[in-house]
Amino acid sequence: MRVLLVDDEAEFVSALAERLNLRGFEAQTATTGVEALRKIDASPPDVVLLDVLMPGMSGVEVLKEIKKTHPQVQVILLTGRGSWDGIQGVREGAYDCLMKPIQIDELMQIMTDAVESNRRGRRQEGG
Amino acid sequence: MRDLEMAFLGKITASMTHEIKNTYAIILESSGLLSDLLTFHKEGPFPHKEKFHKVLGSINDQVHRGVALATRLNQFAHSMDEPVASIKVADLLELVVALTRRLARRRNVELQVIAPDRETTFRSDPFRVQLVLGSVIEQLVATLESGGKIILQPLPDAPEVTILCEAQGDKPAGWEGLSADLATSLKDILAALGARLAVSSAPAKEGVILTISAVP
Numbered sequence: 001m002r003v004l005l006v007d008d009e010a011e012f013v014s015a016l017a018e019r020l021n022l023r024g025f026e027a028q029t030a031t032t033g034v035e036a037l038r039k040i041d042a043s044p045p046d047v048v049l050l051d052v053l054m055p056g057m058s059g060v061e062v063l064k065e066i067k068k069t070h071p072q073v074q075v076i077l078l079t080g081r082g083s084w085d086g087i088q089g090v091r092e093g094a095y096d097c098l099m100k101p102i103q104i105d106e107l108m109q110i111m112t113d114a115v116e117s118n119r120r121g122r123r124q125e126g127g
Numbered sequence: 128m129r130d131l132e133m134a135f136l137g138k139i140t141a142s143m144t145h146e147i148k149n150t151y152a153i154i155l156e157s158s159g160l161l162s163d164l165l166t167f168h169k170e171g172p173f174p175h176k177e178k179f180h181k182v183l184g185s186i187n188d189q190v191h192r193g194v195a196l197a198t199r200l201n202q203f204a205h206s207m208d209e210p211v212a213s214i215k216v217a218d219l220l221e222l223v224v225a226l227t228r229r230l231a232r233r234r235n236v237e238l239q240v241i242a243p244d245r246e247t248t249f250r251s252d253p254f255r256v257q258l259v260l261g262s263v264i265e266q267l268v269a270t271l272e273s274g275g276k277i278i279l280q281p282l283p284d285a286p287e288v289t290i291l292c293e294a295q296g297d298k299p300a301g302w303e304g305l306s307a308d309l310a311t312s313l314k315d316i317l318a319a320l321g322a323r324l325a326v327s328s329a330p331a332k333e334g335v336i337l338t339i340s341a342v343p
Binding site: 011019 | 145148149151152153155156157159160163164167190194
């Protein structure tokens with residue numbers, strides 16, 4: 001599974017990417033919304049893990065752009081705050097919203113569910 | 128003016144606790160990566176492997192403890208956002224107990240919340256309600272002997288929001304007077320809340336009862 005991790009905390013995403021890579025994922029990182037959108041355009045991943053609060057483009061703005069240009073890419077939001085960001089994000093098309101800090105097993109399960117849900121949706125559309 | 132000051136204090140504290148949680152997230156992922164590298168290590172024996180796992184486990188536990196504290200402080204900070212907000216009684220009592228538990232522990236007094244109804248809400252000033260409850264707990268902790276217990280529970284079927292702070296354990300004679308003095312020291316805040324304090328004595332459950340008129 002190809003994953004893009006987006007958070008302005010570079011150390012957070014690089015450690016998480018290494019952990020996911022050790023478990024067989026193909027994880028890449030971006031530290032701004034603009035960098036994330038560029039990487040998604042160049043090579044769309046299966047899942048984007050996206051921090052809500054980032055300087056410049058917020059996570060929800062990036063999410064809206066992804067859903068416009070690459071609706072098949074599943075987005076999971078990451079927030080350190082209460083549930084409001086998550087509710088707004090899910091309304092905008094995010095698959096789920098996780099609170100920081102995350103448990104890696106839970107994250108892997110949700111990413112797998114997100115990709116599986118996407119596949120089921122496409123199979124149904126294709127009849 | 129007070130609302131502006133409180134909102135500013137709340138905003139800054141909420142922002143800082145958010146940053147603290149980000150820091151914890153980095154520590155957790157970094158220690159998780161170290162743990163993974165030990166687990167996935169295939170090239171020969173790794174010296175002190177068990178010791179490393181033990182220390183990393185301890186870091187993990189302490190980070191989760193720190194996250195829980197920062198989360199509570201963040202919730203407390205957000206209680207200053209609005210002068211009137213919808214409050215879930217059970218959540219509010221649990222937050223107050225979490226915030227004051229350390230004070231109580233210093234005198235070996237246990238705090239507990241009994242609120243089986245998780246959904247009851249009312250509208251009031253969340254910060255001031257916490258201030259009053261925190262002051263009541265502080266007073267009762269100072270009154271009780273070591274080994275005592277304070278139980279916070281909403282009283283059902285009351286026309287207004289009524290919370291009993293029951294003080295279980297040995298108390299000095301005349302403790303009721305000390306608790307009654309609280310109503311005087313909190314007079315302005317109680318008036319702003321439309322609330323009142325009363326002391327409940329034996330043979331009823333002993334403690335302090337806070338009654339709050341909800342804002343429509």
